[in-house]
Every structure is written in structure tokens, then in C-alpha cells.
Amino acid sequence: xxxxxxxxxxxxxxxxxxxxxxxxxxxxxxxxxxxxxxxxxxxxxxxxxxxxxxxxxxxxxxxxxxxxxxxxxxxxxxxxxxxxxxxxxxxxxxxxxxxxxxxxxxxxxxxxxxxxxxxxxxxxxxxxxxxxxxxxxxxxxxxxxxxxxxxxxxxxxxxxxxxxxxxxxxxxxxxxxxxxxxxxxxxxxxxxxxxxxxxxxxxxxxxxxxxxxxxxxxxxxxxxxxxxxxxxxxxxxxxxxxxxxxxxxxxxxxxxxxxxxxxxxxxxxxxxxxxxxxxxxxxxxxxxxxxxxxxxxx
Amino acid sequence: xxxxxxxxxxxxxxxxxxxxxxxxxxxxxxxxxxxxxxxxxxxxxxxxxxxxxxxxxxxxxxxxxxxxxxxxxxxxxxxxxxxxxxxxxxxxxxxxxxxxxxxxxxxxxxxxxxxxxxxxxxxxxxxxxxxxxxxxxxxxxxxxxxxxxxxxxxxxxxxxxxxxxxxxxxxxxxxxxxxxxxxxxxxxxxxxxxxxxxxxxxxxxxxxxxxxxxxxxxxxxxxxxxxxxxxxxxxxxxx
Numbered sequence: 341x342x343x344x345x346x347x348x349x350x351x352x353x354x355x356x357x358x359x360x361x362x363x364x365x366x367x368x369x370x371x372x373x374x375x376x377x378x379x380x381x382x383x384x385x386x387x388x389x390x391x392x393x394x395x396x397x398x399x400x401x402x403x404x405x406x407x408x409x410x411x412x413x414x415x416x417x418x419x420x421x422x423x424x425x426x427x428x429x430x431x432x433x434x435x436x437x438x439x440x441x442x443x444x445x446x447x448x449x450x451x452x453x454x455x456x457x458x459x460x461x462x463x464x465x466x467x468x469x470x471x472x473x474x475x476x477x478x479x480x481x482x483x484x485x486x487x488x489x490x491x492x493x494x495x496x497x498x499x500x501x502x503x504x505x506x507x508x509x510x511x512x513x514x515x516x517x518x519x520x521x522x523x524x525x526x527x528x529x530x531x532x533x534x535x536x537x538x539x540x541x542x543x544x545x546x547x548x549x550x551x552x553x554x555x556x557x558x559x560x561x562x563x564x565x566x567x568x569x570x571x572x573x574x575x576x577x578x579x580x581x582x583x584x585x586x587x588x589x590x591x592x593x594x595x596x597x598x599x600x601x602x603x604x605x606x607x608x609x610x611x612x613x614x615x616x617x618x619x620x621x622x623x624x625x626x627x628x629x630x631x632x633x634x635x636x637x638x
Numbered sequence: 639x640x641x642x643x644x645x646x647x648x649x650x651x652x653x654x655x656x657x658x659x660x661x662x663x664x665x666x667x668x669x670x671x672x673x674x675x676x677x678x679x680x681x682x683x684x685x686x687x688x689x690x691x692x693x694x695x696x697x698x699x700x701x702x703x704x705x706x707x708x709x710x711x712x713x714x715x716x717x718x719x720x721x722x723x724x725x726x727x728x729x730x731x732x733x734x735x736x737x738x739x740x741x742x743x744x745x746x747x748x749x750x751x752x753x754x755x756x757x758x759x760x761x762x763x764x765x766x767x768x769x770x771x772x773x774x775x776x777x778x779x780x781x782x783x784x785x786x787x788x789x790x791x792x793x794x795x796x797x798x799x800x801x802x803x804x805x806x807x808x809x810x811x812x813x814x815x816x817x818x819x820x821x822x823x824x825x826x827x828x829x830x831x832x833x834x835x836x837x838x839x840x841x842x843x844x845x846x847x848x849x850x851x852x853x854x855x856x857x858x859x860x861x862x863x864x865x866x867x868x869x870x871x872x873x874x875x876x877x
Contacts, residue, residue, distance in 0.1 A: 427825065427829070450831070491813060493829060500650065500651035500652045501651040514822055515816065516813060524816070
């Protein structure tokens with residue numbers, strides 16, 4: 341908590357002085373430093389190996405972008421890692437503390453007012469996890485049940501909106517992180533856990549007894565997850581767009597997916613075992629930075 | 639920095655605005671803090687008094703153990719134990735609502751600290767007070783009721799004020815066990831609306847207002863129960 345508030349306070353103070361930090365290429369040329377925003381535990385997208393080292397699918401894509409940024413800046417760049425959280429990532433990008441954010445940020449219309457996104461590299465599906473023996477198979481059966489989600493995520497918002505359409509009422513309970521939300525489901529305090537499919541799959545895979553849980557029901561929403569850069573930073577956005585398009589066209593993104601989601605990854609050499617979804621394949625076939633709202637229209 | 643305070647008027651998807659949600663969250667914060675306070679003061683006064691009883695070594699030891707148990711474990715860990723571990727060991731606790739578990743966890747945690755203050759307050763009184771009570775023919779219970787406790791509680795009012803304000807602020811840990819209080823509202827709503835700074839500022843103001851209100855209530859009580867000349871400036875007790 342303290343960290344978040346501190347970061348917000350810094351963001352609020354530095355917000356006034358952000359105007360001169362808009363052009364990352366010029367900044368990198370002058371200082372020789374570029375700051376990458378990373379997440380400590382966003383599954384295989386971005387996670388820490390300890391000792392200030394970070395890895396993951398998005399981190400690796402960002403490294404490709406930065407390699408092209410080096411070419412544009414014409415000098416070797418030192419990459420600084422700045423861990424960010426759900427609470428502070430947007431202010432930190434806006435005020436120039438972070439030049440390129442490589443975590444697991446959903447590209448939506450509200451955020452596009454504040455920041456810009458590279459083409460979508462990962463499309464997440466929000467799903468429902470329940471105990472295999474619970475008899476719950478659809479959203480309609482969640483009426484009157486306790487539904488867990490993690491504080492500081494948007495997943496339950498989709499269920500809430502869905503709820504109105506289907507006319508069902510449920511109790512929202514919040515875990516303070518994904519591990520605790522899963523514990524709510526495991527200990528019976530919650531009947532369902534609503535979250536991104538990859539996170540649910542990861543938690544189930546590492547639970548004591550994976551066969552006790554299953555993913556059920558409709559896909560609540562699809563969320564384009566993308567790398568975030570400053571708004572009005574046209575030069576870096578162009579480099580990033582070109583890099584992602586090139587990676588998508590050459591089939592490199594599919595290889596990176598295989599490397600991070602299908603093969604054993606460090607530090608524990610465990611497999612996430614998450615197959616690439618149709619919506620992610622569609623995003624690769626036709627790279628774009630459309631916000632979540634445009635996916636919902638389909 | 640552009641402000642967007644209209645974010646509080648947005649619908650969160652279930653038909654209520656973020657403002658309504660925030661006030662619901664505030665009520666939860668006040669409910670958790672208020673209920674825990676009652677438990678903390680009752681238990682704290684009892685345990686603190688018991689620790690000063692003459693000639694009852696075993697009861698004193700149990701009260702000492704209570705204090706050490708509840709003040710040596712971080713509140714977040716205690717909450718977790720009440721919420722996830724106890725129900726696994728005693729299935730009965732699965733039926734107990736999370737709200738009650740949080741209230742007892744916070745109440746007992748704070749009671750250990752209040753017990754220390756009560757003990758200190760009683761021991762700050764000159765020994766003669768106790769003897770005076772006995773000389774009047776009072777039993778031990780009557781000595782405490784009519785002589786020792788009324789004076790001790792006046793002495794500890796200032797630290798008790800701080801402790802009560804702390805309790806209100808500590809209630810923010812309740813978010814960790816799914817109570818929909820202010821801190822949880824702040825973390826959740828800022829993510830849903832992307833207007834974290836406005837949300838955190840509003841929540842900060844509500845915490846400050848609540849804690850300051852506690853402070854004013856205690857200042858009022860302190861003035862009302864004051865006995866002129868009893869607690870001398872410089873804190874030498876009731877000589």
C-alpha cells in the first residue's frame with residue numbers, strides 16, 4: 341500500500357513537469373538510458389527472476405523494440421528495470437519515469453486517453469473457475485453465490501455488467517492477490533473465481549490437486565493486452581508498431597508464445613501450458629491497437 | 639495534471655455510482671472499527687486490570703500471556719489465521735461471517751495494547767490509593783471499582799485516544815479478508831476507472847475526517863471527566 345501511495349504522490353508532483361519528456365528517442369540519444377516498466381508477477385508475460393532481473397513474453401518483445409530503438413538513437417542503451425503495479429503504471433508512464441511498460445496492461449478506451457498502446461500481442465479471455473464437483477457450469481448458476489476476484493483487477497466488472505443482462509445477483513468477495521483469491525475458492529469461502537484465463541490456468545496448475553478445479557461457462561470478455569508507451573511519443577510508438585508488426589509477420593510471435601507458454605521456463609522450469617487462443621491469433625494476423633471496447637462489439 | 643472528479647458519478651456496472659460505493663465502503667470501515675473498538679476496550683480493560691491483581695499469580699500469568707500473544711504477531715498474520723487457518727482446524731468457524739472474524743482479530747490485537755495502557759495507568763497510581771481503599775473496608779473489587787479504575791482511566795485517556803485512532807486506521811487491513819471497506823474500494827475503483835489519484839484523495843480525506851472525529855470525541859470526554867488538580871501537569875500522578 342505504502343509503495344502505491346508514494347508512487348502516486350511522486351506521480352502527482354512530477355505530473356506538472358512531464359511535457360519535456362515526451363520524445364523517448366531524443367531522450368535516449370541524450371542520456372543513453374531507457375526505462376522499462378515491468379511487473380513482478382504477471383504470469384509468463386512479465387515476472388521477476390530475482391536479483392533485479394526480469395523475463396517473460398512481453399519483456400522479451402520489449403527487448404526487441406529497444407534493440408530497434410538503439411538503432412534509431414544510434415548508440416548503445418542501458419536498460420533500467422522499474423517494477424510497476426496496477427495502481428501506478430499509468431501515472432509512471434505519463435510522467436516519464438517509465439518509457440515503455442511491458443507488463444500485462446489491458447488496452448481500453450479510458451486508458452487510451454492517457455497513454456498509447458503498441459499493437460496487441462496477447463488477447464486474454466476472462467473466465468470462471470469453480471470446483472469440479474460444484475455443479476456450476478454457467479453464469480446463470482452463480483445467482484446468490486460468493487464470487488471471488490482479486491482487488492485491483494477489472495475482471496469482476498465484466499461479470500457485473502453481465503449480471504445485469506442475465507438478471508442475477510451474486511456476492512463479490514475480494515482477495516488481496518491472485519494467490520489469496522484462489523485460496524478463497526479452495527477453502528470454500530468462494531464458489532467461483534473470476535479472472536483472466538491464463539492466471540486461472542496457472543493457479544490451477546500449481547494447486548495441490550489440479551483435478552479438483554475446472555474452467556466453466558461463457559467467456560466473460562476478451563481483453564487485448566499490449567505494451568504501453570507515452571501518448572504523443574510518436575517516434576517510439578512508430579518503432580514499437582513496426583517491431584511488433586515485423587515479429588507478427590515473420591511468425592516470431594508464435595515462437596515466442598511457444599517459448600514462454602508451452603515450454604518449461606525459469607526459474608523453476610515449470611510449464612504454464614496455455615494454448616494460444618483464436619482471438620490472439622487474429623490479433624497477430626492483423627496487428628492493431630484497437631481498445632477492448634471494439635472487441636466487445638463483435 | 640487534469641482532474642476528473644465526475645468519475646464518482648459513473649455507474650460501476652451494477653446500477654450504483656462510485657460515490658455510493660465509496661460511502662458504502664466508508665460505512666464498512668466505521669462498522670469494523672466501531673465494533674472492534676468495543677471489543678478492544680472491554681477486553682483490554684479486563685485483561686489490564688487482571689494483570690495488577692494482588693495475590694492471584696495464575697490469573698495474572700494468563701493475562702500476561704494474552705497480551706504477549708496478541709501484540710507479538712502482526713495484525714495481517716492474525717487476520718489470515720482467523721480467516722483461513724482457524725476454520726480449517728475448527729469447521730464451526732466456516733459458518734462465522736468474515737466480518738465477525740475481522741472484528742475479533744482487530745479487537746483482540748488492540749486489546750493487548752490497551753491492556754498495557756490500563757496496567758500502566760493503574761501502576762502509575764501511588765500504592766497508598768489501594769491501601770486507602772482497603773482501609774475503608776472495601777473488598778478488592780470495590781477498591782478497583784471506586785478508587786483505582788476511575789483514576790487510572792483518566793490517566794490513560796490520551797494514549798487511549800491514539801489507540802482508538804490507530805484502530806480506525808488499522809481497519810484498512812480488513813480488505814485482505816474481503817471486507818469491502820475503504821482501502822479495498824480505493825484499490826478496486828481506481829483500477830476500474832483509471833482515475834486513481836482522485837479516488838485515493840477522496841479516500842484519504844474520509845480516513846482523515848474519521849480519525850479526527852475520534853480525536854474530537856475523546857477530547858470532549860477528557861474535558862468532561864477532568865477533575866481539577868487531579869492530574870498535575872508534569873505527570874506526577876495523583877499525589
